[in-house]
Amino acid sequence: xxxxxxxxxxxxxxxxxxxxxxxxxxxxxxxxxxxxxxxxxxxxxxxxxxxxxxxxxxxxxxxxxxxxxxxxxxxxxxxxxxxxxxxxxxxxxxxxxxxxxxxxxxxxxxxxxxxxxxxxxxxxxxxxxxxxxxxxxxxxxxxxxxxxxxxxxxxxxxxxxxxxxxxxxxxxxxxxxxxxxxxxxxxxxxxxxxxxxxxxxxxxxxxxxxxxxxxxxxxxxxxxxxxxxxxxxxxxxxxxxxxxxxxxxxxxxxxxxxxxxxxxxxxxxxxxxxxxxxxxxxxxxxxxxxxxxxxxxxxxxxxxxxxxxxxxxxxxxxxxxxxxxxxxxxxxxxxxxxxxxxxxxxxxxxxxxxxxxxxxxxxxxxxxxxxxxxxxxxxxxxxxxxxxxxxxxxxxxxxxxxxxxxxxxxxxxxxxxxxxxxxxxxxxxxxxxxxxxxxxxxxxxxxxxxxxxxxxxxxxxxxxxxxxxxxxxxxxxxxxxxxxxxxxxxxxxxxxxxxxxxxxxxxxxxxxxxxxxxxxxxxxxxxxxxxxxxxxxxxxxxxxxxxxxxxxxxxxxxxxxxxxxxxxxxxxxxxxxxxxxxxxxxxxxxxxxxxxxxxxxxxxxxxxxx
Amino acid sequence: xxxxxxxxxxxxxxxxxxxxxxxxxxxxxxxxxxxxxxxxxxxxxxxxxxxxxxxxxxxxxxxxxxxxxxxxxxxxxxxxxxxxxxxxxxxxxxxxxxxxxxxxxxxxxxxxxxxxxxxxxxxxxxxxxxxxxxxxxxxxxxxxxxxxxxxxxxxxxxxxxxxxxxxxxxxxxxxxxxxxxxxxxxxxxxxxxxxxxxxxxxxxxxxxxxxxxxxxxxxxxxxxxxxxxxxxxxxxxxxxxxxxxxxxxxxxxxxxxxxxxxxxxxxxxxxxxxxxxxxxxxxxxxxxxxxxxxxxxxxxxxxxxxxxxxxxxxxxxxxx
Numbered sequence: 030x031x032x033x034x035x036x037x038x039x040x041x042x043x044x045x046x047x048x049x050x051x052x053x054x055x056x057x058x059x060x061x062x063x064x065x066x067x068x069x070x071x072x073x074x075x076x077x078x079x080x081x082x083x084x085x086x087x088x089x090x091x092x093x094x095x096x097x098x099x100x101x102x103x104x105x106x107x108x109x110x111x112x113x114x115x116x117x118x119x120x121x122x123x124x125x126x127x128x129x130x131x132x133x134x135x136x137x138x139x140x141x142x143x144x145x146x147x148x149x150x151x152x153x154x155x156x157x158x159x160x161x162x163x164x165x166x167x168x169x170x171x172x173x174x175x176x177x178x179x180x181x182x183x184x185x186x187x188x189x190x191x192x193x194x195x196x197x198x199x200x201x202x203x204x205x206x207x208x209x210x211x212x213x214x215x216x217x218x219x220x221x222x223x224x225x226x227x228x229x230x231x232x233x234x235x236x237x238x239x240x241x242x243x244x245x246x247x248x249x250x251x252x253x254x255x256x257x258x259x260x261x262x263x264x265x266x267x268x269x270x271x272x273x274x275x276x277x278x279x280x281x282x283x284x285x286x287x288x289x290x291x292x293x294x295x296x297x298x299x300x301x302x303x304x305x306x307x308x309x310x311x312x313x314x315x316x317x318x319x320x321x322x323x324x325x326x327x328x329x330x331x332x333x334x335x336x337x338x339x340x341x342x343x344x345x346x347x348x349x350x351x352x353x354x355x356x357x358x359x360x361x362x363x364x365x366x367x368x369x370x371x372x373x374x375x376x377x378x379x380x381x382x383x384x385x386x387x388x389x390x391x392x393x394x395x396x397x398x399x400x401x402x403x404x405x406x407x408x409x410x411x412x413x414x415x416x417x418x419x420x421x422x423x424x425x426x427x428x429x430x431x432x433x434x435x436x437x438x439x440x441x442x443x444x445x446x447x448x449x450x451x452x453x454x455x456x457x458x459x460x461x462x463x464x465x466x467x468x469x470x471x472x473x474x475x476x477x478x479x480x481x482x483x484x485x486x487x488x489x490x491x492x493x494x495x496x497x498x499x500x501x502x503x504x505x506x507x508x509x510x511x512x513x514x515x516x517x518x519x520x521x522x523x524x525x526x527x528x529x530x531x532x533x534x535x536x537x538x539x540x541x542x543x544x545x546x547x548x549x550x551x552x553x554x555x556x557x558x559x560x561x562x563x564x565x566x567x568x569x570x571x572x573x574x575x576x577x578x579x580x581x582x583x584x585x586x587x588x589x590x591x592x593x594x595x596x597x598x599x600x601x602x603x604x605x606x607x608x609x610x611x612x613x614x615x616x617x618x619x620x621x622x623x624x625x626x627x628x629x630x631x632x633x634x635x636x637x638x639x
Numbered sequence: 640x641x642x643x644x645x646x647x648x649x650x651x652x653x654x655x656x657x658x659x660x661x662x663x664x665x666x667x668x669x670x671x672x673x674x675x676x677x678x679x680x681x682x683x684x685x686x687x688x689x690x691x692x693x694x695x696x697x698x699x700x701x702x703x704x705x706x707x708x709x710x711x712x713x714x715x716x717x718x719x720x721x722x723x724x725x726x727x728x729x730x731x732x733x734x735x736x737x738x739x740x741x742x743x744x745x746x747x748x749x750x751x752x753x754x755x756x757x758x759x760x761x762x763x764x765x766x767x768x769x770x771x772x773x774x775x776x777x778x779x780x781x782x783x784x785x786x787x788x789x790x791x792x793x794x795x796x797x798x799x800x801x802x803x804x805x806x807x808x809x810x811x812x813x814x815x816x817x818x819x820x821x822x823x824x825x826x827x828x829x830x831x832x833x834x835x836x837x838x839x840x841x842x843x844x845x846x847x848x849x850x851x852x853x854x855x856x857x858x859x860x861x862x863x864x865x866x867x868x869x870x871x872x873x874x875x876x877x878x879x880x881x882x883x884x885x886x887x888x889x890x891x892x893x894x895x896x897x898x899x900x901x902x903x904x905x906x907x908x909x910x911x912x913x914x915x916x917x918x919x920x921x922x923x924x925x926x927x928x929x930x931x932x933x934x935x936x937x938x939x940x941x942x943x944x945x946x947x948x949x950x951x952x953x954x955x956x957x958x959x
Contacts, residue, residue, distance in 0.1 A: 158673055159673060
């Protein structure tokens with residue numbers, strides 16, 4: 030039950046508890062302590078706190094604690110009444126586009142938009158003039174003043190609901206507008222509306238206290254918390270509790286409404302409650318450290334990436350070993366979730382806690398990433414091209430300075446020199462009019478241009494390795510080609526090695542010398558890319574290659590797919606992770622995980638007809 | 640700021656100016672209609688049941704209430720354009736004069752409180768975001784959010800009362816009320832600023848947390864800049880643009896919030912005069928004050944939009 034879940038949260042428990050107390054006071058305090066609160070004691074005027082009068086007495090000798098309790102009813106009733114007025118008016122105004130048709134509705138909506146810009150208190154004061162001073166006038170004023178905010182909320186919620194199919198269906202079926210609103214729309218927006226109304230009631234309570242405090246709300250001889258505070262403020266020198274007591278009551282009651290609302294919002298999934306990170310200690314096999322192969326620019330051994338998750342740690346990369354020699358282009362292919370992008374990020378040293386990176390050995394361009402330190406030299410020796418060029422540039426800075434920053438920071442260049450280099454690099458990645466483009470913001474660039482600028486950013490230093498994580502996935506086909514050609518050209522010019530991550534087998538075979546095929550966080554096959562289509566031995570690699578349509582694919586038949594779903598990284602099977610989807614798998618495959626031997630990790634590799 | 644592409648800025652200026660004008664018109668019309676919306680006879684109500692009938696009639700004549708509504712509206716607009724706001728019923732002084740005398744005190748209060756709130760909220764929010772990022776420092780996070788919620792739930796006038804009790808009555812550090820010297824500003828400005836600072840720091844933290852997860856911050860880290868530079872140069876400007884929208888709303892509610900706080904501290908500003916005018920049913924005075932407050936809020940909103948457009952050029956074209 031959701032209600033039960035609300036109560037189990039500390040916030041919900043505190044909120045509900047407080048709210049119950051406040052409501053109980055509102056219901057029973059006037060009956061229980063009404064007499065005591067009204068009893069005049071002329072021998073005890075403006076007395077301080079005592080055993081008899083916990084927070085003292087007022088100028089007629091009446092007990093203030095009793096008065097604070099008794100005032101709960103009027104304060105709560107007025108707040109709830111005003112909230113109800115806001116809610117009803119807000120629903121009517123918010124539903125205007127639905128009830129009145131488009132043109133009148135738009136008029137109402139824009140009027141609401143104008144009114145929402147004014148702070149609530151100003152509207153309250155305006156309506157307090159119209160409705161007059163006093164409890165009734167103040168309730169109307171607070172209620173009407175709160176309506177625009179509710180109208181805006183209703184409008185947004187209803188606009189979302191009214192686009193759903195069942196509402197459209199009801200409308201086409203000729204159901205009247207009011208009926209559509211009552212039967213189909215309101216029930217679907219009720220939940221967030223009630224949650225918001227609960228929180229708003231807390232705010233209204235405070236506003237009301239403010240109004241009474243100003244003398245515009247409840248008038249003597251009636252009293253609510255605000256009125257008590259007004260009476261108490263004059264005597265704050267001699268008797269501070271007279272003003273602070275009702276103040277504390279107001280804050281507690283306001284918190285009660287707020288916390289209850291927040292707890293419900295969190296339980297209904299309206300707010301954002303970050304998931305608790307689980308501890309993820311698990312035994313890990315010791316990995317023997319071996320020295321890096323000479324002339325390698327990247328050397329990875331036993332790389333593991335673990336993500337803490339609510340259902341246990343997700344072992345996204347489970348022990349990957351490979352190396353990239355100087356000037357070499359290595360591709361990593363696999364389905365989504367195979368761990369290839371995390372491998373790239375780990376290699377680039379960009380994974381942050383709580384995601385954990387472990388490796389026996391991880392050396393990039395001469396920097397040991399497993400050793401502590403800032404690895405500042407990677408700023409110039411490692412270039413990274415990210416998947417989504419649209420989001421990878423900082424929208425608040427111009428493109429030129431974003432490139433120039435690398436040189437300014439790492440090569441201690443002056444502003445002018447660095448910017449000149451940035452323009453030069455933009456020209457090198459074939460961006461036209463680089464001087465003008467450097468002064469522009471990223472949003473003025475197209476996707477392909479941004480990806481080229483990103484490559485240009487990597488060229489600000491002297492990269493020995495370029496890590497490109499799906500660099501063309503977000504681009505259309507012609508632009509993809511240009512970016513790949515640019516990468517090839519950059520490699521020719523700089524002699525940098527390339528680690529290219531892609532789910533696209535054809536891209537990798539075009540660009541790379543060697544291919545690593547990843548499945549469920551492991552490398553399952555490693556082979557020269559020219560052999561990928563013809564000499565692959567792992568059933569998964571073959572299925573992956575077969576799933577790529579080419580010019581000879583018979584389009585009258587369904588395209589080839591790999592049956593089944595990728596392995597669940599939380600519950601990786603004990604044996605070969607591909608076994609559940611593999612046509613060749615037997616009990617041995619399901620029980621024992623195959624090791625990567627001679628470029629392939631498969632018990633059946635010898636049985637696969639080549 | 641250099642104008643990047645011609646056409647975008649004029650369009651933005653035109654659209655924003657049109658919205659400001661429409662809002663101003665709504666404000667002016669509402670202020671005009673206020674006295675007509677009051678049920679019964681507003682002048683009779685203002686002067687009391689014992690006032691002689693011919694005095695009521697004379698006052699109505701003076702306020703122009705006997706003329707047809709449209710002519711009253713035209714006269715009202717004409718007077719407004721020439722800066723005339725009428726004469727107060729109770730003090731018989733020109734409304735404009737009273738407002739001009741009291742406005743600076745209120746404006747100083749609001750501006751000082753806003754600056755203080757921002758100056759506190761941005762560093763606190765950024766530090767909290769860094770400390771509690773990605774599930775780190777859960778206890779710090781809990782302490783921060785819960786104090787924040789509690790402080791945010793205390794209305795400014797109550798904070799004012801509490802501050803008076805703690806820092807004026809108990810310790811005599813600052814004067815209880817009035818506007819006399821710099822130390823008299825401390826308590827009212829604190830009372831006004833603490834709540835918005837709490838709300839704003841929460842927003843800064845959430846925005847900062849979101850920005851720290853973006854691809855472009857990852858790009859900045861890929862450049863191997865110092866963590867300080869990543870946070871301050873790459874993350875903060877983006878978090879602030881989003882925060883500013885809310886800061887603007889807070890500033891306009893600060894303008895109105897002065898009303899309550901001024902009453903706590905007997906501050907000689909507009910806030911204390913509007914309340915007494917409402918109680919005394921001094922309609923011309925209320926009308927003038929509402930106009931000034933409303934115009935202030937609208938100007939603040941417009942200013943925030945312009946600053947936003949300068950900081951984040953996308954908002955100038957992106958907004959509908």
